[in-house]
Amino acid sequence: MIKLIGLTGGIGAGKSTVARMFRDHGIPIIDADVIARQVTLPGQPAHRDIARAWPQVLGPDGQLDRKHLAAIVFADGETRKRLEAITHPRIRTEVATQAATLEAAGHRLALFEAALLVETGSYRDLDGLILVTADPKICVERIVERDGTSRESALARIAAQLPVEAKIRAADHVIDNGGTLEQTREQVLRILQVLAARR
Numbered sequence: 001m002i003k004l005i006g007l008t009g010g011i012g013a014g015k016s017t018v019a020r021m022f023r024d025h026g027i028p029i030i031d032a033d034v035i036a037r038q039v040t041l042p043g044q045p046a047h048r049d050i051a052r053a054w055p056q057v058l059g060p061d062g063q064l065d066r067k068h069l070a071a072i073v074f075a076d077g078e079t080r081k082r083l084e085a086i087t088h089p090r091i092r093t094e095v096a097t098q099a100a101t102l103e104a105a106g107h108r109l110a111l112f113e114a115a116l117l118v119e120t121g122s123y124r125d126l127d128g129l130i131l132v133t134a135d136p137k138i139c140v141e142r143i144v145e146r147d148g149t150s151r152e153s154a155l156a157r158i159a160a161q162l163p164v165e166a167k168i169r170a171a172d173h174v175i176d177n178g179g180t181l182e183q184t185r186e187q188v189l190r191i192l193q194v195l196a197a198r199r
Contacts, residue, residue, distance in 0.1 A: 009132030012139030032114035131171035
């Protein structure tokens with residue numbers, strides 16, 4: 001039976017960087033962001049439902065303007081929940097499919113990388129939770145640089161998520177990704193050793 005461990009972190013904390021480090025050690029990653037893009041492509045039911053709810057986020061080619069959609073949903077909690085109700089059930093179905101495929105291929109451990117595992121409570125359905133953290137100032141700088149957005153927008157997106165203290169209480173392992181890459185790698189290795197011992 002494959003063990004599926006959650007990998008989460010606040011926006012800008014660097015969970016994708018940490019995911020690559022685990023992947024470098026042979027651990028498969030199921031990426032919620034990739035799946036979310038797949039299930040919202042034109043022709044998919046989730047795309048149809050989003051287009052009905054927020055027609056203003058459709059581009060001329062029918063693709064979703066994800067930055068526009070993010071600006072809308074991160075500004076309002078109820079709107080965000082409405083989007084999650086459209087996308088999350090479809091994402092869960094695809095995650096289960098990918099996990100079954102990995103198990104059939106002989107894998108006994110995989111990570112599910114997703115931003116809102118604690119907020120949605122879905123971490124409880126997994127076999128453990130790894131949380132990536134970083135100082136909020138560092139997170140803001142990363143968001144501004146990565147997304148080309150304003151500091152105000154970055155702060156609003158951080159404020160829309162649960163406080164990191166609540167996530168720490170839910171986590172089995174915490175990685176501080178505010179230092180050097182080598183310091184982060186050392187923490188990844190320690191967690192891999194613990195997981196290997198449990199297997």
